[in-house]
Amino acid sequence: MTIDQSLKSWVASANGHRDFPIQNLPLGIFSEAKGRRRPGVAIGDYVLDLVAIADLLDEDMREDFEQPVLNAWFARGPEAQRRLRERLAELLSDARYRDDIEPQLIGQSEVRLHVPCLVGDYTDFYVGIHHATNVGKQFRPDQPLLPNYKYVPIGYHGRASSVRPSGEDVIRPGGQRKGPDEEVPTYGACRRLDYELELGIWIGQGNELGSPIPIGEAGEHIAGYCLLNDWSARDLQAWEYQPLGPFLAKNFHTSVSGWVVSPDALAPFRKAMPARPAGDPAPLPYLDDAADRETGALAVQLEVTLTTERMRAEGVAPHVLSRGSADAAMYWSAAQIVTHHSSNGCNLQPGDLIGTGTLSTDQDEGLGSLLEISRGGKQPVTLANGETRSFLEDGDEITLRAWCEGGGAVRIGFGECVGRVVGSGQA
Amino acid sequence: MTIDQSLKSWVASANGHRDFPIQNLPLGIFSEAKGRRRPGVAIGDYVLDLVAIADLLDEDMREDFEQPVLNAWFARGPEAQRRLRERLAELLSDARYRDDIEPQLIGQSEVRLHVPCLVGDYTDFYVGIHHATNVGKQFRPDQPLLPNYKYVPIGYHGRASSVRPSGEDVIRPGGQRKGPDEEVPTYGACRRLDYELELGIWIGQGNELGSPIPIGEAGEHIAGYCLLNDWSARDLQAWEYQPLGPFLAKNFHTSVSGWVVSPDALAPFRKAMPARPAGDPAPLPYLDDAADRETGALAVQLEVTLTTERMRAEGVAPHVLSRGSADAAMYWSAAQIVTHHSSNGCNLQPGDLIGTGTLSTDQDEGLGSLLEISRGGKQPVTLANGETRSFLEDGDEITLRAWCEGGGAVRIGFGECVGRVVGSGQA
Numbered sequence: 001m002t003i004d005q006s007l008k009s010w011v012a013s014a015n016g017h018r019d020f021p022i023q024n025l026p027l028g029i030f031s032e033a034k035g036r037r038r039p040g041v042a043i044g045d046y047v048l049d050l051v052a053i054a055d056l057l058d059e060d061m062r063e064d065f066e067q068p069v070l071n072a073w074f075a076r077g078p079e080a081q082r083r084l085r086e087r088l089a090e091l092l093s094d095a096r097y098r099d100d101i102e103p104q105l106i107g108q109s110e111v112r113l114h115v116p117c118l119v120g121d122y123t124d125f126y127v128g129i130h131h132a133t134n135v136g137k138q139f140r141p142d143q144p145l146l147p148n149y150k151y152v153p154i155g156y157h158g159r160a161s162s163v164r165p166s167g168e169d170v171i172r173p174g175g176q177r178k179g180p181d182e183e184v185p186t187y188g189a190c191r192r193l194d195y196e197l198e199l200g201i202w203i204g205q206g207n208e209l210g211s212p213i214p215i216g217e218a219g220e221h222i223a224g225y226c227l228l229n230d231w232s233a234r235d236l237q238a239w240e241y242q243p244l245g246p247f248l249a250k251n252f253h254t255s256v257s258g259w260v261v262s263p264d265a266l267a268p269f270r271k272a273m274p275a276r277p278a279g280d281p282a283p284l285p286y287l288d289d290a291a292d293r294e295t296g297a298l299a300v301q302l303e304v305t306l307t308t309e310r311m312r313a314e315g316v317a318p319h320v321l322s323r324g325s326a327d328a329a330m331y332w333s334a335a336q337i338v339t340h341h342s343s344n345g346c347n348l349q350p351g352d353l354i355g356t357g358t359l360s361t362d363q364d365e366g367l368g369s370l371l372e373i374s375r376g377g378k379q380p381v382t383l384a385n386g387e388t389r390s391f392l393e394d395g396d397e398i399t400l401r402a403w404c405e406g407g408g409a410v411r412i413g414f415g416e417c418v419g420r421v422v423g424s425g426q427a
Numbered sequence: 428m429t430i431d432q433s434l435k436s437w438v439a440s441a442n443g444h445r446d447f448p449i450q451n452l453p454l455g456i457f458s459e460a461k462g463r464r465r466p467g468v469a470i471g472d473y474v475l476d477l478v479a480i481a482d483l484l485d486e487d488m489r490e491d492f493e494q495p496v497l498n499a500w501f502a503r504g505p506e507a508q509r510r511l512r513e514r515l516a517e518l519l520s521d522a523r524y525r526d527d528i529e530p531q532l533i534g535q536s537e538v539r540l541h542v543p544c545l546v547g548d549y550t551d552f553y554v555g556i557h558h559a560t561n562v563g564k565q566f567r568p569d570q571p572l573l574p575n576y577k578y579v580p581i582g583y584h585g586r587a588s589s590v591r592p593s594g595e596d597v598i599r600p601g602g603q604r605k606g607p608d609e610e611v612p613t614y615g616a617c618r619r620l621d622y623e624l625e626l627g628i629w630i631g632q633g634n635e636l637g638s639p640i641p642i643g644e645a646g647e648h649i650a651g652y653c654l655l656n657d658w659s660a661r662d663l664q665a666w667e668y669q670p671l672g673p674f675l676a677k678n679f680h681t682s683v684s685g686w687v688v689s690p691d692a693l694a695p696f697r698k699a700m701p702a703r704p705a706g707d708p709a710p711l712p713y714l715d716d717a718a719d720r721e722t723g724a725l726a727v728q729l730e731v732t733l734t735t736e737r738m739r740a741e742g743v744a745p746h747v748l749s750r751g752s753a754d755a756a757m758y759w760s761a762a763q764i765v766t767h768h769s770s771n772g773c774n775l776q777p778g779d780l781i782g783t784g785t786l787s788t789d790q791d792e793g794l795g796s797l798l799e800i801s802r803g804g805k806q807p808v809t810l811a812n813g814e815t816r817s818f819l820e821d822g823d824e825i826t827l828r829a830w831c832e833g834g835g836a837v838r839i840g841f842g843e844c845v846g847r848v849v850g851s852g853q854a
Contacts (some may be wrong), residue, residue: 121587126671136670146669151612152603156583156671157678159549161774163634171637173771176579176711185578187713187770198555209589209680210598210851236771242573243563244553244583245672248771251584253636286614343614344600344663344675345851347588424637424772 002267003085005410009092011105011360013044019403019413020044023268024222025088026259026414030111037068037114042259043092046105053104054392056091058083069118070202070260071351074223077205081223082259084355085264098266107401112167113258116226117202117351119163122254123228123341124198124355125155130330131358134372153287153332153340155354158230159251163353166227166257168415172262172394174426175236185239189426192234192377193392193420196358197304197368197400199326200228200256201334203352203369208379210345215289221348222262225298225334228355229401231255234371234391256353257400257417270295274332286343287336297335300326300402300414302359304368313387318399319383321373324366325372326402394423429694432727432837435518438532440471447471452515452643453651453686453841456496457538464541469686469842470519473532483518485510496545497629497687498778501650504632505690508650512691521776539594540685543653544629544778546590549681550768551625551657551782552582556669556758558785561799564605577707580714580759580767582781586678587658590780593654593684593844599821600679601853602663612666616853619661619804620819622846623729623785624795624827626753627655627683628761630779637772642716645762649776651687652725654827654844655782658682661798661818666688682843683780684827695826695836697722700760713770714763723760727753727829727841736822738812745826746810748800751793753829756786796827822848 002023008015009215020026020042030047040047061084064073073080091097120250126132129149133396136144148154172193178185204223207213210225213221230250237249273296282288289296305318332340337356342348359370367373370391373381380388392398397420403413429450435442436449447469449455457467457474457737481489488511491500506562519523553559556576563571575581599620605612631650634640640648657677664676700723706847709715716723731754732745759767764783769775785795794800797818800808807815824847830840 059529143608148605148666148669151605152667154671156675157586159584159773160587161776162777164636171772175771176575178575178578184708185711187711190771209591212601215753233771239575240579240581241670241672242575243668243672244581245668245670247581247583248767248773251773252771281611282615284612306517344602344617344660344679345598346586346675346678349588352588352702390648 002264003089007089007093008067009043010095010098011044011046015078017044017134018411019415020091021412022089023410024265024412025085026261026265027070027116029116030112031114032106032111039065039070041088042108043106047108047111048101048360049104049106051158057087058310061345065380067162067179069351070116074117074202074204075350078220081262082264085262115163115165115256116258116260119160120349120351121162121351122158122163122353123155124158124357126209126357127332127337128329128357128359128368130329130362131360131368131372134360134367138376143316145251151284153337155341156245158254163250163256164364166255168255168419169422170231170253170419172424173233173236173423174424175233176239177235178239180403186210186324188286189424190233193421194232194234194370195392195398196230196232197302197322198228198230198355198358199300200226201337201354202226203348204350205344205349206349207342209347212345213342213426215287215292215335215339218338219263221338222263222334224262225266226260227257227402227414229255229398229400229417229419230355231419235424255417255419257415261414265412266298266404268407269299269404271297271299271327273297274327283336287339289335292333292335296335296362297330300404302326303401305399306383307397308383308393311383315386322365322367324359324361324363326359328361330356346389367412394421396421429691430516432835434516434520436470437522437525438471438473438519444471445838446842448837448839449516449519449657450837451688451692451839452512453605453688454497454543455685455849456541456543458541459538460534464493466497468515469535470632472535474535474538475528476531476533480528481638483527484514495552496778497543498545501544501629501631502777505647508689509691510618512689531619540592542590542592542683543687546587546780547778549585549586549587549590550582551781551784553784553792554578554580554759554764555756555784555795557756558787558788558795558799561787565803565826568665578711578765582768584673585681589678589729590683593682595846596777596849597658597680598849599659599810599851600663600675601851602660602675603666604662605666617662618850620848621659621661621797622825623657623659623751624729625655625657625719625782625785627653627729628764628781629653629687630775630781631777634769634774634778636774639772640766640769642714642719642762642766645765646690648765649690649708651689652693654684654829654841655848656825656827656844657782658846668737682844682846686842688841692839693725693831695834696726696831698724698754700724701754710763714766716762719760719762723762724754724757727831729753730828732826733810734824735810735814735820737814738810741812743812749789749792749794751786753786755788757783800850819848823848
């Protein structure tokens with residue numbers, strides 16, 4: 001359910017909070033220094049411990065909240081999630097509950113967020129059409145998009161075991177690198193390490209093997225959204241990816257933000273899918289849905305910033321690498337992604353993670369990777385303190401942020417997805 | 428440990444058994460009609476229930492065997508596995524244990540085998556060089572193998588959720604199909620359904636993110652081997668696979684045989700890797716190991732048979748589609764696969780599944796897929812009863828078998844990996 005836009009919380013910091021007003025209420029898995037992992041909800045500057053307030057929730061929810069991951073809760077589907085939102089909004093707005101609940105609020109700075117689910121499968125899509133075009137141009141100037149792109153929401157399987165929470169260091173991968181002017185490859189540390197700005201989709205209810213999810217029901221299978229950084233080793237990728245796609249170039253680390261922003265919280269920020277350019281084919285019927293056409297786009301603002309070791313030492317403000325929005329980037333909607341993924345009968349499971357693919361806009365300031373910003377490394381970007389970057393150096397820290405605002409609705413945010421590159425000791 | 432080749436079991440059917448003499452002792456997860464899933468070991472025509480004989484095993488093993496999957500047991504690594512093999516060989520050969528153990532033997536025909544692990548990640552490789560060449564020829568007659576093939580053990584991530592046990596029906600997938608003479612794709616039932624003959628590798632001990640597994644230690648991370656059928660929708664694959672690789676063409680179903688054949692059981696059948704053809708590069712140092720060169724190849728015999736609905740009704744014997752061997756097919760060893768997979772720091776976990784890729788020999792009778800046998804569908808194969816097949820029809824059943832024999836060692840086998848194609852009701 002969409003929470004009334006005028007509702008205020010008795011948690012003072014929530015009202016006007018850039019990310020976590022009472023209209024957001026994202027779930028996550030957190031722990032304190034010595035505590036166990038458990039579910040919480042973000043409200044203002046705090047996390048509310050859902051285990052500690054279990055007596056105030058419906059009995060059937062309590063068992064799920066005893067888990068250190070949200071898979072079982074996500075499996076319950078949208079009705080249960082809406083019931084919880086409604087109850088949390090009541091508990092956090094009605095002053096009668098304040099005395100009971102306030103002691104169970106923990107400062108967000110005192111907790112660690114974890115990957116919210118045990119990821120059964122992680123799939124990465126490629127629905128950012130400007131990214132696909134920009135990358136395609138570097139390989140095929142005359143035909144940046146392949147003929148299937150406007151029919152098929154292109155995706156591939158990624159690595160579940162290396163999905164990591166925001167804040168965990170990214171160890172520079174090693175691998176086979178072969179430059180265009182090198183005769184043979186060598187094994188060593190990646191020389192062209194990059195980030196990719198994506199949204200993540202958390203799957204709620206799954207489907208049985210052999211039973212595709214119709215497009216009209218796809219939204220009911222989405223538990224929420226997060227930020228996702230698809231760290232990429234471009235030199236490994238260029239050498240390894242044919243004919244079966246990216247592998248070691250991607251599977252060394254994928255960062256996700258900790259809070260799961262629900263479809264209901266995002267509802268005020270849905271808009272019509274951008275009109276397909278003249279000449280583009282209509283989606284095939286199994287991917288076409290009137291409601292999805294009208295509300296399938298997400299007006300999510302996106303930002304990427306970089307700090308280097310020197311910038312942090314000098315106290316220089318983070319360098320903004322890009323600003324854009326998801327609705328200007330995505331050729332296919334989240335519902336189309338989910339439906340296509342299951343269209344062959346593939347079974348999605350609660351807690352599965354799906355990346356959208358890199359979300360670049362068609363503007364120079366909205367590019368979602370250094371590969372695009374530096375034009376394949378040919379045009380290094382100059383940072384605020386005079387340093388330059390074609391790709392990431394050890395010590396570089398990338399922060400992804402996302403938020404929704406405007407249209408008379410209260411601003412909500414995703415929080416951050418942060419990762420710092422550290423050396424592996426390899427040459 | 429390798430069990431003495433002259434050892435006999437008091438289980439009479441084990442001695443001379445085509446698959447499961449006392450020298451094999453593969454583990455699996457089984458259940459009876461109403462029983463729970465639990466670990467067992469194959470011996471002759473029987474399964475020995477490891478939970479029921481827990482009192483006769485080391486105390487530290489019992490907890491792992493209370494699980495319905497082998498992940499925790501595999502995590503213990505090779506020393507524990509060797510200890511168990513040694514003890515089982517003693518229990519099943521020494522007649523003093525017969526009275527205690529015999530009541531815990533269950534006929535294999537009375538049990539179902541399950542996927543032995545909760546698969547965290549499933550990765551499929553492409554190390555069958557003749558398969559890669561045959562498939563490559565259909566796309567690129569002049570350059571069947573891409574330049575990276577002889578440097579990089581090519582692999583990609585597959586779908587963990589749709590890994591299924593031998594015996595489970597394979598529902599014909601739907602998807603986008605676009606023939607070479609069709610203007611636009613349509614969505615409907617796959618028209619070019621295929622199987623792929625592979626070996627599966629079960630990961631035992633994992634590695635930490637950021638810590639590659641050195642080639643000399645790779646074998647210690649392998650818990651065992653199975654048969655794997657990488658069911659493939661060739662029409663979906665041809666249309667979707669660029670630029671990010673196979674996705675819906677593969678992730679609708681992957682079948683594995685239930686018994687995990689240990690590296691120790693296979694030890695008598697290891698041999699030197701085939702000499703690389705003149706002009707091929709040597710493996711890069713991180714993939715090169717003297718011991719692996721000498722013993723990295725697996726002399727595993729492979730067979731694929733097909734029965735159609737009509738053949739079964741007519742009582743016609745299964746049609747042999749191919750006979751070959753893994754050592755004649757694999758350009759890269761299992762150790763090279765494991766080391767390469769982790770060479771960027773990617774973390775493997777106990778119970779991860781790795782497919783070798785399709786294992787075709789360079790002989791016409793040793794081709795591991797219908798795509799190769801029928802030359803891309805152009806030369807249908809005629810079956811024993813006069814039916815023809817380019818690709819699989821509903822009702823077709825594929826059985827993969829593997830075994831090792833010769834060199835003075837007792838024959839051991841993998842059992843079967845069976846799957847029957849059923850229609851989805853889609854046109």
